[in-house]
Amino acid sequence: xxxxxxxxxxHAGRDKVVPGEIVTCKLDMVLANDVTAPPSIKxxxxxxxxxxxxxxxxxxxxxxxxxxxxxxxxxxxxxxxFSKKHNLKYYFEAGRVGxxxxxxxxxxxxxxxxxxxxxxxxTCTYGAVNGFSTGVGTTDLAVAMATGEAWFKVPExxxxxxxGEKAPHITGKDVILYLIGEIGVDGALYQALEFTGDVKSLTxxxxxxxxxxxxxxxxxxxxxxxxEITKEYVEGRVQVPYEPVNPDADAKYVRTVEIDLSKxxxxxxxxxxxxxxxxxxDIKDDIxxxxxxxxxxxxxxxxxxxxxxxxxxxxxxxxxxxxxxxxGSQWVYKEAMRLGYVDAxxxxxxVVSCPTCGPCLGGYMGIxxxxxxxxxxxxxxxxxxxxxxxxEVYLASPYTAACSAIMGKIAEEVR
Amino acid sequence: MAAILEGKVWRYGDNIDTxxxxxxxxxxxxxxxxxxxxxxxxxxxxxxxxxxNGDIIVGGKxxxxxxxxxxxxxxxKASGVPVVIAASFARIFYRNGINIGLPLLEIGDDVExxxxxxxLKVDTATGVIENLTTGDTFKAQAMPDxxxxxxxxxxxxxxxxxx
Numbered sequence: 001x002x003x004x005x006x007x008x009x010x011h012a013g014r015d016k017v018v019p020g021e022i023v024t025c026k027l028d029m030v031l032a033n034d035v036t037a038p039p040s041i042k043x044x045x046x047x048x049x050x051x052x053x054x055x056x057x058x059x060x061x062x063x064x065x066x067x068x069x070x071x072x073x074x075x076x077x078x079x080x081x082f083s084k085k086h087n088l089k090y091y092f093e094a095g096r097v098g099x100x101x102x103x104x105x106x107x108x109x110x111x112x113x114x115x116x117x118x119x120x121x122x123t124c125t126y127g128a129v130n131g132f133s134t135g136v137g138t139t140d141l142a143v144a145m146a147t148g149e150a151w152f153k154v155p156e157x158x159x160x161x162x163x164g165e166k167a168p169h170i171t172g173k174d175v176i177l178y179l180i181g182e183i184g185v186d187g188a189l190y191q192a193l194e195f196t197g198d199v200k201s202l203t204x205x206x207x208x209x210x211x212x213x214x215x216x217x218x219x220x221x222x223x224x225x226x227x228e229i230t231k232e233y234v235e236g237r238v239q240v241p242y243e244p245v246n247p248d249a250d251a252k253y254v255r256t257v258e259i260d261l262s263k264x265x266x267x268x269x270x271x272x273x274x275x276x277x278x279x280x281x282d283i284k285d286d287i288x289x290x291x292x293x294x295x296x297x298x299x300x301x302x303x304x305x306x307x308x309x310x311x312x313x314x315x316x317x318x319x320x321x322x323x324x325x326x327x328g329s330q331w332v333y334k335e336a337m338r339l340g341y342v343d344a345x346x347x348x349x350x351v352v353s354c355p356t357c358g359p360c361l362g363g364y365m366g367i368x369x370x371x372x373x374x375x376x377x378x379x380x381x382x383x384x385x386x387x388x389x390x391x392e393v394y395l396a397s398p399y400t401a402a403c404s405a406i407m408g409k410i411a412e413e414v415r
Numbered sequence: 416m417a418a419i420l421e422g423k424v425w426r427y428g429d430n431i432d433t434x435x436x437x438x439x440x441x442x443x444x445x446x447x448x449x450x451x452x453x454x455x456x457x458x459x460x461x462x463x464x465x466x467x468n469g470d471i472i473v474g475g476k477x478x479x480x481x482x483x484x485x486x487x488x489x490x491x492k493a494s495g496v497p498v499v500i501a502a503s504f505a506r507i508f509y510r511n512g513i514n515i516g517l518p519l520l521e522i523g524d525d526v527e528x529x530x531x532x533x534x535l536k537v538d539t540a541t542g543v544i545e546n547l548t549t550g551d552t553f554k555a556q557a558m559p560d561x562x563x564x565x566x567x568x569x570x571x572x573x574x575x576x577x578x
Contacts, residue, residue, distance in 0.1 A: 022561045039445040039485065046572050064443060071443035121483040121507055137485035137511035139571050147575070151561065185430055186477035190506050218477060220506060273430060361439040361482070382434040382481060384457040 002157045002251035003223045004192040007132035010243075011115045019156040019254075027056065028131075028240075029110055030144045031118030033100055033357075034061040036137075038078040040119055043142035051086045052148030058090035058109060059083050060100040063357045068364040098329025098355040101125040101212060101297035106329055108237030112226050112244040117141065117150050122297050122379065124214045127193075127223035128207035130230050130244055134221045155220045158188055159253035161197040164262035169412065171307065172206030173299060173377065173397035175259060176213040177267045181277030183257060189218035191254065194247065199224055201261050204233045205303035212298045213379050216274040266412040268375070269395040272383045280400060280412040287394070291374040292323040292405040293386075294398050295353075296360045299377035300328025302335050304398040309341035311402035311414065317349040318408030324351045324366045326358060350405075362386050368393075375404040419538050420497050421547070422469040425462060426531035427455075429475035433508065436479065436487040445486055447493035454490040468495035471537065473529045475501065479508025488512045498537050500544065500555070502526045513562055516570035520544065520555035528553070539566075 001009065001016065009017040011025035032040050037059050051057055059079050067073035083091030090109060097103070101122050104110045112130035116123060119141040126133035136150065144150050160179060180187070193214050195207075202210070207224050214222025224230070226244035234242070268283075270276040294300075294308045305327060317323045325345045327333035333355065336342050345352050351366075359366030360378040368374055368387030373394065376386065381393035394410060403411045435457045437450050444450070455462040472491060478501035479487060488511045491499060498518045502525075512519040518539040529535065533548040542555035558566060568574035 022559055035439075035442045036483065036485070042445075043572055047575060069443060075443060119483055119485075121481065123483075135483040135507050137483055137488075137507060137514060139485060139514035140510060143571055143575050153559065185480060186503065186505070189477060189503060215507075218480065218505060361434070361442075363439060380432075380434070380481060382432045384438055385434050389457045 002194055002247045003245050004132055004155060004157055004221060006245045007113060007115055008152055008154055017154045019154050021154045022151055023154060024149055024151050025115055027117060027144055027148055027150055028114040029056055029058060029116040031058045031100060031123060032141050033063050033120055034065055034075045034079050035063045036119035038075045040138040040141040041078060041082045043139050044145050047146045049146040051145050054087050055089045057088050057145055058104060059088060060092060061097060062099050064363050066094045099297045099300055099357055102300050102328030105129050105208060106331060108239055111234050111238035111242040112230060113242050117144055121215045122212050124221045125208055125212040127211035127221050129234055130224060130226040132221055135215060155190060155192040156254040157192040157194050159256040160193055160195050161256055161258045162195060163198055163258060163260045165201045166261045167264055169266055169399050170264045171397040171399060172202060172209035174264050174267050176210045177269050177277050177395060178264055180217045180274045183217055185216060185273050185275045186218040191219055193219045193222040195224050200227060203303060204229055205301045209298055216379060266397060266400045268400060268410055269381055271381050271392040274381060274395060280410060283410055287410045289321060289375050289404060289409060290372045291366060292321060292401050293359050293366055293374060293376040293378060294401050295326025295328060296378040298379045299398050300326055302332050305336045305341050308398040308402040309344040311399060312348040313344040315348055315406050317405050320408050321405050323405040324353060326353045327355055329355050359386055375401050375410060377401050421536050422471040424529055424531055424533045424535060425470055425472050427474045430477045430480055431474045432481035433479055433484050433487040434481055437490040442486055447489050450486050450490035451493035454494045466494050470496055471498055471535055472496050473500045473526055475526060476503045478504050480505035483507045485511045488515055488517045492517045498539060513566050514571040518566060522553045522555050525553040
């Protein structure tokens, strides 16, 4: 079996599962945010049961919080009240919270071999730490909060075989955008991605970014094997017992896609789909921009901010650009201050915000006007995603985003 | 849940994402009426104004890609649309549709033979779709038995309560 099959089999109490089978699994963690938890809570109340386990539900108010308006404050209140009523271990108030997919791995709430569902499509992030995790809607989540179970169709798995060492300035973001460009936004529909080969060339931050965007290829999940890098990251973080999972020698994959990491070039995804990728070097015209966003569940980790700070240190953001930096967690924020990254950002003329999903989904903290363009380290560039329906989002790595912020146009170097 | 439905087609293309089905700026509410008022507005401002009860949405491949927001199928259902037909659906949207009792029928490339304004007759139990305008007949892929049980119960909450 491959990794996804093994994790699903184990949680279904089975020795073996095969793609296409529908299995009911016991869940290790169940997640929702301030947008998806309130309707889940409403559905949950209809079932009329207590929560299955108050230590296996994480409700994270990160999307529109600190509340951007009265309705969002009502959403936050519903989450807060429910969390207190059911004495949930993993509820975090503003000032102690971060972006869900940044803090769950960071705090060791998710780990190897664990099965997680979340009412947020980027729940697939935890494949990076060798877990099976996938996004669901509010009703699935409501049922999971009551029963601790969910049904899964065992997916076929696409093997993504990595080769070589990353070329200079290449990050996990370039790897996943390249892959989505190759296979398309529905290239892995109903399927799992499993990364194999020279995964040792990727840092944990690279892996978290890559797994995070598996959904943008239509995938159910995107999982990495357990290796020394995983071990180093999870040891001391994950407090519950966990069991690493690696594929059997005869694991089956529906197909294999190869990526030579040494040949990748910095890439951006043009509006309005993540598959519209182009190497920055191949862009002929100047694409002038008005905004840059560095942050999100895709690229809001310390290493992402380090990459941006190294580019921005001692430089100035272009006169025509607003650059918004959003640390993904309070820990990331504090470390970024300690290491001087925040100084580099503020001296360069950036906005530095508290952790929030904010502009990524057009919530607040950087909404675009008609005709404006943004280079963003976030995960989606759908029409109207960050604001006006006639605005444009170009997805890129923190390195490319930082270079672009200085140059006032999409750029992979500062000249 | 199973029903024979007749309705007029609203036709959309490939990769209709949940951000255009219901933009995130409206997610500070989950009242179905509020959501329906803005359904599809970023690609079709006329939809919420002119959609009639019983109208059918037909999309291309990967319908409902993007966010896990169940607000998207809820917005469609609350607009009076009783079924969505597409070449293929993104998986979270598919689960969500079934879970809230909105039938979703996958018919692959046959969607090319359905245009805006066509009249369709849909049997959600058998998956047979008749294009009353052109005379074509299509058969949707069957749902797995387990998923059909959820659909028959009218959604996952009822299914769990009846279990």
